[in-house]
Amino acid sequence: MVSDGPLKLGRFSPELFRGFTQERIDEILVANFLDKDNFEVEQNALVVNTGEKLILIDTGMGFRKVYGPRSGRLLANLRAAGINPALIDVVALSHAHPDHVWGLVGEDGKPNFPNAQIYITQADLEYWTDEAKLSHPALGPYIGPIRDTLLPLRERIVFLKGGEDSVSGIQALSTPGHTVGHSSFVINSQGSSIVYLADLAHRPLLQMENPRAEFTRDTDPKQGVSSRLRVFDMVASQKIPILAYHFPWPGIGHVAKRGDGYRYVPVEMQTVL
């Protein structure tokens, strides 16, 4: 897991998480020693070395500082981890939101992963590069830079198809709702699996306890709830570990059933491998 740095999101409110009161959100955050007025989420980009291919899942915010000054660190952190961005063979994108795709291209307009094929669903590419949405009051400001990022790379883009083996051992799992073509990934190796949730959930404290709360930044919040419940149920019942892009770094843990919701159990860091 390589960090792109955190995103500043301000105050979490019932306007963002439908189904909570402000009092309940504040109570949960304060009880967990978190700043209720100034909330951040992490960006954990996963690098998978299959032995044949070097795969990066999601790319962070890139050079644009829309959510505070501390993002845009992926390239430096990859290099610090001994990973040359030019050796990435595949970039798999869970969806086309800024914090997942803008890191594809540098401020000079050149691709940050010059030798990579890019995987994304056709539905997300078409929705988020749609010229007609440039004048949309909420989406418009994002659509231009998303178009500038993805369209020049069009020849490198391969469409993900849910349920099919996309890249040696990594399977795209169609989990729409957060966006129209949102994908999670199942990574299989030597009889074990781990599920990359992408943006099925942003905060474990809020969305595990109350997974039915609609996240209003989802393109279709009701469909987002049903994808979240389907995958949480699968990983909880089969005890499959998860990787979560926006959870506290490194975002690796388990999902356990609790009441009619869930509980996130982060894995303990291993100091000796």
Ligand SMILES: [Zn+2]
């Ligand atoms: Zn995201």
